[in-house]
Amino acid sequence: MNYNFTSDQLSLRDMTRNFVEQEVMPIAAEYDVKGEFPMEAFKKAADLGLTCLDLPEEWGGAGVDLLTTALIREELSRGDAGFSSAVGACGLGFKPIAFGGSDYQKRKYADVVTGGGLLALGLTEPNAGSDVANNKTTAVKQGDKYVLNGRKCFITNAPVADIITIFAITDPEAGAKGFSMFMVEKGTPGLSTPNHENKMGIRCSTTSDVVLEDCVIPAENLIGREGDGFKLVMATLAKGRVCAGASALGVAQCALEHALKYAQQRIQKGKPIYKHQLIQGKIADMGMQLEAARQLVWRAAMAFDANAADTDKLASMCKCFAGDMVVKVTSEAIQILGGYGYSRDYPVEKLYRDAKVFQLFEGTNEIQRTIIAGSMIREYKI
Numbered sequence: 216m217n218y219n220f221t222s223d224q225l226s227l228r229d230m231t232r233n234f235v236e237q238e239v240m241p242i243a244a245e246y247d248v249k250g251e252f253p254m255e256a257f258k259k260a261a262d263l264g265l266t267c268l269d270l271p272e273e274w275g276g277a278g279v280d281l282l283t284t285a286l287i288r289e290e291l292s293r294g295d296a297g298f299s300s301a302v303g304a305c306g307l308g309f310k311p312i313a314f315g316g317s318d319y320q321k322r323k324y325a326d327v328v329t330g331g332g333l334l335a336l337g338l339t340e341p342n343a344g345s346d347v348a349n350n351k352t353t354a355v356k357q358g359d360k361y362v363l364n365g366r367k368c369f370i371t372n373a374p375v376a377d378i379i380t381i382f383a384i385t386d387p388e389a390g391a392k393g394f395s396m397f398m399v400e401k402g403t404p405g406l407s408t409p410n411h412e413n414k415m416g417i418r419c420s421t422t423s424d425v426v427l428e429d430c431v432i433p434a435e436n437l438i439g440r441e442g443d444g445f446k447l448v449m450a451t452l453a454k455g456r457v458c459a460g461a462s463a464l465g466v467a468q469c470a471l472e473h474a475l476k477y478a479q480q481r482i483q484k485g486k487p488i489y490k491h492q493l494i495q496g497k498i499a500d501m502g503m504q505l506e507a508a509r510q511l512v513w514r515a516a517m518a519f520d521a522n523a524a525d526t527d528k529l530a531s532m533c534k535c536f537a538g539d540m541v542v543k544v545t546s547e548a549i550q551i552l553g554g555y556g557y558s559r560d561y562p563v564e565k566l567y568r569d570a571k572v573f574q575l576f577e578g579t580n581e582i583q584r585t586i587i588a589g590s591m592i593r594e595y596k597i
């Protein structure tokens with residue numbers, strides 16, 4: 216593996232870091248309390264091209280690879296994991312179109328993202344979270360239209376999205392081949408986004424249900440062909456998991472920085488607490504776990520960039536490892552800050568709340584472990 220980043224990668228990372236320190240970090244606590252989406256900051260990120268970096272250049276993006284995207288997502292998340300999740304959800308909404316859409320669809324929807332619009336991916340349903348195949352939303356073809364009915368839940372960006380990519384059944388008899396993906400535009404009659412989630416963390420990203428009631432869309436909004444849905448959504452989630460892992464790194468990095476600073480300022484028993492060996496052990500473990508997760512995220516990203524064979528396993532490994540790591544590291548950051556770490560007047564309790572979701576979304580860490588073990592058994596079949 217070669218981690219000699221190019222000057223373009225490093226300058227993009229530095230530009231993102233500057234943006235985050237100027238525009239995201241100063242408002243993160245306020246939007247966490249309000250539980251509101253910071254649209255103005257998002258538009259500024261879009262103006263810098265940060266919300267569509269991986270779009271191909273011919274559609275107005277920067278065409279960066281997954282490794283570069285991972286660097287950027289870590290930086291965004293170091294500022295605020297909710298903000299980074301909103302950017303990530305745009306990518307999740309667009310990827311099925313990028314993988315399977317027509318040129319017309321790609322251009323039309325790339326214009327939305329490059330113009331500072333938002334996308335969302337509508338997959339999860341009240342009775343179909345981990346069990347994707349149990350989705351019940353239907354899309355019935357009627358002439359040159361589809362009629363969609365169903366309810367999605369926990370959809371990041373849904374209330375602010377210009378386009379929601381919806382996973383629905385087109386052939387109930389065809390099992391996994393009976394699902395298709397559709398683009399549903401904001402304002403389409405029959406589309407609504409009720410039930411805003413009052414979340415524990417990543418509170419500035421907005422999350423709600425998506426209800427489709429006799430929602431009529433043009434047949435040209437089908438992405439790819441009927442029956443492509445499962446394939447498109449799995450490919451989307453695999454790449455998305457590398458970005459989720461990268462975002463977990465940013466939260467852990469931020470928590471570690473706060474802990475390192477505090478450990479040098481806080482005096483107990485006549486010396487800064489970092490001079491107590493048990494605190495040193497915590498600092499060392501936090502640093503090791505974070506760096507190990509970072510290597511795994513970069514390794515997975517580079518495997519995708521090289522079209523390697525074991526990308527799904529590596530994506531699950533990095534998402535799962537980084538998701539568990541960030542919960543541990545943010546918890547230890549609170550421990551280092553002692554009682555102050557538990558106070559909302561200090562930033563690390565927010566980071567701990569933000570961290571938990573990395574074990575849950577984009578496939579829970581239990582599901583990641585089943586994917587990893589399944590791949591390992593297939594690779595070592597006796």
Ligand SMILES: Cc1cc2nc3c(=O)[nH]c(=O)nc-3n(C[C@H](O)[C@H](O)[C@H](O)COP(=O)(O)OP(=O)(O)OC[C@H]3O[C@@H](n4cnc5c(N)ncnc54)[C@H](O)[C@@H]3O)c2cc1C
Pocket residue numbers: 304335336337338339341343344345346368369370371372414417422572575576577578579580581582585
């Ligand atoms: C903040 C947030 C944002 C989200 N954003 C989006 C989004 O933008 N788009 C979208 O479509 N979804 C989104 N989700 C949904 C998320 O992907 C699901 O919550 C997740 O897939 C788990 O589904 P579930 O909540 O129904 O849990 P369940 O699937 O009901 O799982 C409950 C528990 O059982 C375990 N479990 C379930 N099945 C198995 C199994 N086979 N083996 C072992 N353990 C199992 C799980 O690991 C978990 O611990 C979001 C969720 C959150 C919290």
